[in-house]
Amino acid sequence: MSDFAELILEGKSYKLPIVVGTEDEKAIDISSLRAESGFITLDSGYKNTGATTSAITYLDGEEGILSYRGYPIEELAEKSSFIEVSYLLIYGSLPTAAELDAFSKRIKRHMLVNEDMRKILDGFPSAAHPMGILSALVSSLTAFYPESLKSNQTKDEMDLSMIRLMAKLSTIAAWSFKNSNGQRINYPKNKLDYCSNFLHMMFSDPTEDYEVNPVVVDALNKLLILHADHEQNCSTSTVRLVGSAHASLYSSVSAGISALWGPLHGGANQAVIEMLEQIKADGGDSKKFIAKAKDKNDPFRLMGFGHRVYKNFDPRAKIIKKTADDVLSALGIKDPILNIAKELEQAALTDPYFIERKLYPNVDFYSGIIYRALGIPTEMFTVMFALGRLPGWIAQWKEMREQKEPIGRPRQIYVGENTRKYVPIEER
Numbered sequence: 001m002s003d004f005a006e007l008i009l010e011g012k013s014y015k016l017p018i019v020v021g022t023e024d025e026k027a028i029d030i031s032s033l034r035a036e037s038g039f040i041t042l043d044s045g046y047k048n049t050g051a052t053t054s055a056i057t058y059l060d061g062e063e064g065i066l067s068y069r070g071y072p073i074e075e076l077a078e079k080s081s082f083i084e085v086s087y088l089l090i091y092g093s094l095p096t097a098a099e100l101d102a103f104s105k106r107i108k109r110h111m112l113v114n115e116d117m118r119k120i121l122d123g124f125p126s127a128a129h130p131m132g133i134l135s136a137l138v139s140s141l142t143a144f145y146p147e148s149l150k151s152n153q154t155k156d157e158m159d160l161s162m163i164r165l166m167a168k169l170s171t172i173a174a175w176s177f178k179n180s181n182g183q184r185i186n187y188p189k190n191k192l193d194y195c196s197n198f199l200h201m202m203f204s205d206p207t208e209d210y211e212v213n214p215v216v217v218d219a220l221n222k223l224l225i226l227h228a229d230h231e232q233n234c235s236t237s238t239v240r241l242v243g244s245a246h247a248s249l250y251s252s253v254s255a256g257i258s259a260l261w262g263p264l265h266g267g268a269n270q271a272v273i274e275m276l277e278q279i280k281a282d283g284g285d286s287k288k289f290i291a292k293a294k295d296k297n298d299p300f301r302l303m304g305f306g307h308r309v310y311k312n313f314d315p316r317a318k319i320i321k322k323t324a325d326d327v328l329s330a331l332g333i334k335d336p337i338l339n340i341a342k343e344l345e346q347a348a349l350t351d352p353y354f355i356e357r358k359l360y361p362n363v364d365f366y367s368g369i370i371y372r373a374l375g376i377p378t379e380m381f382t383v384m385f386a387l388g389r390l391p392g393w394i395a396q397w398k399e400m401r402e403q404k405e406p407i408g409r410p411r412q413i414y415v416g417e418n419t420r421k422y423v424p425i426e427e428r
Contacts, residue, residue: 003017005028016029016030052240053403054399056069056089056231056396059309061307061311064314066316069088073226073315074315074318081193082194082221082224082225085391086166087100089392089395090394104193106167107166108188108197109167110164110167111167111170111171111188112187112188113175114144117137117172118185120137121137121176126179126182129261130173130383131258131260131261131386132261133172133176133179134383135257137175138172138250138253139250139251141164141165141250142250148248149248158249158401162398169386170188171187174186174201175201177380177383178201180379180380186202187201192212193217196212198220199212199217202376213330213331215331219323219324219326222319222323223388226320226363226367227367228391228392229395234264235260235265235389236256238255238258239255240408242256243401244405245407245408246401246407252393253390253394253397256389256393257386266381266386268303268364269365270381272304272341273372276341276344280337280340284336286343289344290344302344302348304361304364304365305362305365306360310362313358314363317360317361317362317365320367324370328369328373331373337372338369338372338373341365341369344361348360
């Protein structure tokens with residue numbers, strides 16, 4: 001294969017370098033095109049545009065492959081913990097036992113948040129959406145740690161910002177949940193691991209000790225691992241774009257949280273539960289809604305089936321399906337909503353209509369089921385997504401800064417009015 005692609009514009013030839021990734025992904029480097037020819041490319045939504053080179057996550061939607069730093073997601077979900085995967089994403093390699101212990105202890109030491117942050121939290125009404133609270137409180141960390149605003153942070157200063165955010169987001173997320181319920185907040189306990197600590201802060205009654213179910217802890221670890229990074233999606237690209245202006249890590253991740261809040265991005269698992277509630281309210285006949293989904297003239301769509309990236313089975317769904325079964329069995333959940341979900345799942349896995357179109361249940365389908373079973377309300381689902389995605393956002397921000405990437409500045413094709421003469425208001 002040639003090292004260049006040839007582009008002919010208005011009779012003139014331009015040679016554009018071809019870039020090949022380590023997994024044989026191919027791209028045409030157009031960074032010099034505008035300067036040499038005056039042309040730009042138009043790619044609405046950046047669906048075919050590579051904004052960066054990255055060594056963090058590899059995703060092949062056609063083959064259903066997802067790996068972090070070269071490690072298959074299946075192996076990480078089976079053998080690793082969320083904290084270990086976070087270390088892998090942020091620092092680039094699996095930690096030794098000593099490195100993992102030190103990383104975990106550093107996070108535990110920083111899980112408490114400044115008490116003044118409670119004053120900000122108390123300013124939100126109990127009806128405030130937890131994602132709005134999460135975004136605002138993460139952004140407010142710049143006020144408590146103004147050194148994070150320095151554009152020329154040292155490596156150690158950047159590292160401390162990353163550790164603080166890894167630690168404090170779980171506390172802030174749990175507090176946003178407690179605020180929405182009008183309940184007293186719980187403080188973290190250093191004796192607990194990361195996931196157990198989060199569950200304690202979410203569900204513990206301050207008057208008694210909270211016993212963490214190991215099946216639930218395992219499920220939460222897997223869910224967070226599966227959401228930890230997913231290449232250059234909307235929120236991750238937002239974090240990198242905001243960070244390219246040398247905005248602080250806290251400001252950049254706050255922007256990512258807001259992007260994730262959009263229903264087209266982070267709200268898919270919430271949409272699954274809302275769909276199941278709709279089916280239940282209609283009488284609970286799953287077959288009726290399966291037929292509606294098959295009817296091209298019916299606007300109803302099954303939520304949580306198929307994926308805009310994966311054209312095969314979502315590899316994360318294969319992993320989390322078993323976890324969903326384990327959680328439902330361990331907790332003895334009897335919920336008509338979840339029964340409807342199992343009926344839809346069975347239809348999607350056996351009905352030729354869904355099989356031919358590769359409309360398999362995706363990770364959002366199963367994560368919504370698990371979160372509901374754990375007693376997490378639907379408006380907290382996206383917060384849980386953000387908690388899992390955090391190490392990926394941190395790793396992407398860190399990589400962008402270390403690669404000294406330029407400030408993001410997309411171009412456009414102007415389609416407005418041509419030059420017009422100003423008309424005084426009395427003549428209009």
